[in-house]
Amino acid sequence: MLHDDRHRRYWRTNLRYLAILLTIWFAVSYGCGILLADRLDRIRVGGFRLGFWFAQQGSIYVFIALIFVYVRLMNRLDCRLEEGDR
């Protein structure tokens, strides 16, 4: 029973990570790149309008960061689960 409990906790933590990371994923691409792009375009960074930069550059960099953050979080979580299983 204790065993199952830990597994359930593992899964719930995983779902929480997913919810947070996918919210960011949505916010940078659909949010900054499309929905709020016109508003962000008024801000300029160098030659870029910010909304345009998010749509053609920024969102992609954030995507990469998100995956590696998830990899690290999950490696840690996997480790803890394994230790508990032993």
Add this chain to the structure above:
Amino acid sequence: MTVQAWTFTLVGLSFALYIGVAIWSRALSTGEFYVAGGRVPPVLNGMATAADWMSAASFISMAGLISVMGRDGSVYLMGWTGGYVLLALLLAPYLRKFGKFTVPDFVGDRYYSRTARLVAVVCAVFVSFTYVAGQMRGVGIVFSRFLAVDVGHGVLIGMGIVFFYAVLGGMKGITYTQVAQYCVLIFAYLVPAIFISLLMTGHVIPQIGFGSTMADGSGTFLLDRLDGLGRELGFTQYTAGRKEMLDVLAITAALMVGTAGLPHVIVRFYTVPKVSAARSSAGWALVFIALLYTTAPAVAAFARTNLLETLTDVRYEEAPEWFRNWEATGLIRYEDANGDGRVQYRGPAAAEANEVTIDPDIMVLANPEIARLPNWVVGLVAAGGLAAALSTAAGLLLVISTSVAHDLLKRSLVPSITERGELLAARVAAGVAVVIAGYFGIHPPGFVAQVVALAFGLAAASFFPVIIMGIFSRRMNKEGAIAGMVVGICFTAAYIGYFKLLHPELNNAAHWWFGISPEGIGTLGMLLNFATATVVAAITPPPPPMIQALVEDIRLPGGAGEAHEISA
């Protein structure tokens, strides 16, 4: 050396490399043939995934498309990269844990149903064929353009190469050749991009040059110059969008979800040793893809600025050499409408008539000539374009052959088939698929370009929801999954078929549902799939306890190592 001599040398060398790698890494068992024995290190698998994913369309067409579409081209940039986040977070680790060979394998086992497996096989084969025909065409075009071979012979040569290493090496051979192909294609893409960035903005890194001031001492930002030129010549402003926001959202979502649902991409994550490797491998794949995908919009802006500046009211005789070179291929057309002997390239809002038509496909290929780069760079770009097309074609052919040999023969029709028999069947199927794909490459049906939208739409409306629900819902049963897939596929196929094939004349915003174009309709298909499956599952019996235990097991990372040994 001339351009042609350089091209022959570089293309020849790269082909020799691929064949060498294929011989060194040929497959001896079905496990090696289908998933490279599940022993590919994550970084290399990421590189192979990147080459697998980036097709002739990414390498040749994308920058050109963006330079014509401007802001609206972002749908491709975000759509074709954002899907990897979904893959890494929602699909790859669980499918790796599940640890079989194909997507239909997962669908068939998770939904304990042969019907579900067959629906998935048909989808996988259809999606892959649509794609592969386009790749073969790309191979033919590069050959005809740079090596003065006609398109038909070009396709035949390409078929021969792919046949050799896909049939011999299976997934193992393909994976390691794809690593080599990635190196060739990214080098070929970055070299001209860096040269052009230096030339126009003085920055080595194109992604920075993209947002910097021009190198001509004027102090204006490149993007401002581009917007200004566009306005002057009657084009819409480069950094502003034209498409409706809802449509942009739908297209981006369909491409993202479609990417995550493409069988030749998913299958790559079966090849790594364990669950954590599947996650990081998706991350590496995106790093390698992003290298090209963040360079592409910079190249697009440079090329567009260059083009508008060089073609503004220049006398035809004084037009740069590349203009006439490409005019000879028919991809640039010039008609002196007002008879003044000058070239006027104008947008739809300009007062004067436009005299130039440019095929967006030439942007990347012509870039080295436009920026007057040395001949070897032109040859390199040809080798890169071929690497992109061949690597994608090989990955797709493998999906087709696996689907036929494994999902159709072994798991559905002739379960008694021996390991050797299955391997032979996989090789024969790969061979037949190469020939069919080659035929479509030489005689392209008019709708190849149209059906690519269908491939993404179908992947989005079928595989993605069915796999997600298979992992994240214990309650989802076969009735729900099959109903969802059928509704998603039929709706998406019907919508795209109606506007793209039956009534292309009605294909405009006034007739679309909710203003969503056929390119974006996969998103709606996906939502319908989710909704149908949920409703049907709620009123039919839950899956057997064995399946619920399977779902529990998939969610935990441990013990994925043995899966291949048992089934191989």
